[in-house]
Amino acid sequence: MAITRIVCPTAAKPGDVIEIKTLIQHHMETGHRRDDIGNAIPRDIVNELAVTYNGVEIFRAELQPGVAANPFFAFTTTATETGDITFTWTDDRGVKTVERRRITVG
Amino acid sequence: MVDTSNGRAQPDQLAQPNQLAQPDQLAESDQLAESSRLGRLSRRAVLAGVAGSAAVAMTPAISAPAAADDGLAADAIKTLTRGAQIKPGRVTVVMPELAENGNTVALTVTVDSPMTAADHVKAIHVIADKNPIARIVTMHLGPRAGRAKVATNIRLATTQVVTVLAEMSDGQYWSGAQEVIVTLAACMDAG
Numbered sequence: 001m002a003i004t005r006i007v008c009p010t011a012a013k014p015g016d017v018i019e020i021k022t023l024i025q026h027h028m029e030t031g032h033r034r035d036d037i038g039n040a041i042p043r044d045i046v047n048e049l050a051v052t053y054n055g056v057e058i059f060r061a062e063l064q065p066g067v068a069a070n071p072f073f074a075f076t077t078t079a080t081e082t083g084d085i086t087f088t089w090t091d092d093r094g095v096k097t098v099e100r101r102r103i104t105v106g
Numbered sequence: 107m108v109d110t111s112n113g114r115a116q117p118d119q120l121a122q123p124n125q126l127a128q129p130d131q132l133a134e135s136d137q138l139a140e141s142s143r144l145g146r147l148s149r150r151a152v153l154a155g156v157a158g159s160a161a162v163a164m165t166p167a168i169s170a171p172a173a174a175d176d177g178l179a180a181d182a183i184k185t186l187t188r189g190a191q192i193k194p195g196r197v198t199v200v201m202p203e204l205a206e207n208g209n210t211v212a213l214t215v216t217v218d219s220p221m222t223a224a225d226h227v228k229a230i231h232v233i234a235d236k237n238p239i240a241r242i243v244t245m246h247l248g249p250r251a252g253r254a255k256v257a258t259n260i261r262l263a264t265t266q267v268v269t270v271l272a273e274m275s276d277g278q279y280w281s282g283a284q285e286v287i288v289t290l291a292a293c294m295d296a297g
Contacts, residue, residue, distance in 0.1 A: 059245070060246040061244065064242055064243060065239060065261075068211070070259075073245070076252050077252060078252040
């Protein structure tokens with residue numbers, strides 16, 4: 001389980017536009033590099049970050065090797081109702097890292 | 107991936123048009139445009155061969171790959187937009203003008219959009235034409251975003267112009283760009 005960092009307000013008023021920042025620890029191996037004896041190092045990147053708010057998708061990023069190691073994303077969403085914001089990172093090995101944050105709206 | 111375009115102009119390769127036009131060798135979607143270009147090249151080579159003049163065949167064969175060399179980003183954009191017209195404007199790209207390290211370059215994109223259900227940004231595509239893979243990231247947004255503002259960190263192989271495309275809900279594409287001078291490239295350790 002990779003280390004993640006999420007900055008997300010825990011409370012907001014209805015209609016507020018809130019900013020969310022996410023980061024996951026991942027080496028984002030590009031697949032272009034070779035090791036000391038010349039063997040290609042296989043690609044291993046986080047290829048998708050999907051964010052849902054009470055089950056409805058609010059942000060999704062499709063990553064290529066051109067995204068820096070420890071991929072960081074900042075985006076906004078409108079606070080609509082009290083609920084869970086779920087962050088799911090998927091890497092090339094199929095490993096999913098899931099984090100949840102509760103937001104109280106009212 | 108980039109070097110192959112130079113190899114295409116070699117006369118001995120043009121003598122084998124069928125081998126060049128193998129579609130399965132060009133399976134990557136980013137290279138679909140390339141395959142159609144190759145198809146044209148091969149026909150020209152064959153036709154010229156029938157006419158019995160190899161010199162005539164070389165003229166278009168050399169000029170086409172030369173145009174394709176800097177077409178990596180153009181091909182990526184064409185694949186993304188499916189040929190739709192791209193208008194410059196509405197997209198603000200904030201990046202450092204001078205990046206000391208290409209491994210992590212901060213990128214902030216703001217799109218001028220009301221972000222309503224009727225008129226919002228559907229997706230933001232980041233493209234760097236001199237990276238080994240021109241497409242860097244695609245971010246999907248919706249009207250619930252409230253504001254069309256996203257930020258991330260990207261890798262840059264060398265000094266280049268980073269292009270950002272905004273795909274709108276009405277099917278329009280707008281673009282913004284920013285040149286970044288990279289002093290230490292992200293691919294230095296790729297040897």
